[in-house]
Amino acid sequence: VDCYRVVATSALREAENQEEFLGRAWEKTAMQIQVISSEEEARLSFLGVSRGLPSLESPLVADLGGGSLELILEGGAEPIFLSLPLGAVRAMEQNLKITEITAVMSPLAFHKKDFAPHPLVMAGGTATTLAAIKHSLVQYDPSLVHGQLLKREEIADIYNMLERMPLSLRRRLPGLQPERADIIPWGTRIILLLMDILEKGEIIVSESDLLDGVIWSLA
Structure with missing residues (x-):
């Protein structure tokens, strides 16, 4: 390996012990971790998606992670970028109600018309898991x-099937990684609310995402 890059996203951006973690990671791995901004995270996700789905013209890319939701559109008159403190793990840990999730998504209303003509592409573990299920x-x-x-x-x-299933059965569901069994209903709920707010009847799932964007940024 001649060239590599290690990046960290929302969990480490917000961690109070960020410096301690970075120090220990360096001691154990001798790898310099870059804590990237939400803007850089969105840019890399968009790069990964657009390179992975080259036939899509001007997609609206939404990357749903554990702690944040990034949306980026580069095909309009000017680029639009949004980063919301909303992810599958965060929603579960804070036990967010639907009204609370919707409130966090309120900034989307300002860009609804801009987003309307563009296909919604979802990256991240929740979206790929839904396709696998x-x-x-x-x-x-x-x-x-x-x-x-x-x-x-x-x-x-x-979503309705997951909500009715006890966790023990969810862990054995084909297509669902056992370690995602607890958070998958929360991530799915966020995707459904996002689609409703943007009035999108479908999403396109992208397997290529931030990781691919990091590689392309090095190429």
Whole structure:
């Protein structure tokens, strides 16, 4: 490996012991971790998605992680970037109600008209997991996930199924990694609310995301 880059996102951006963590990571790995801004995170996610789905013209990219939701649109008159303190893990840990999630998403209303003509592409573990559950993938196959179209009704059906399932059964559901079983309903709920606010009836799932954007930024 001639060139590499290690980045950290919202969890480390907000950590009170960020410097301690970076110091220990350096001691154990001799790797310099870059704590990137939310803007840089969104830019890299957009780069990963746009390179991974080159046939899509001017997508609206939404990257839902554990602690934040980044949206970026570069195909309009001028680039639009939003970073919201909303992620699957954060929503679960704070036990956010639907009204509270919607309140965090309120800035989206200002850009609704700008976003309207553009296909919504979702990156991140929640979106790829939903596509994997749809196909009941016992063995994860990126080719069956990347570029997958998911209708709102399909996502809602999966969400209702997940909500009714006890955690022990969720852990055995084909397509769902056991370690995501606790947070997946929260991430799915965020995606559904995002689609409703933006009035989008479908999403395109991208397997290429921030990690691919980091590689492309080095290429």
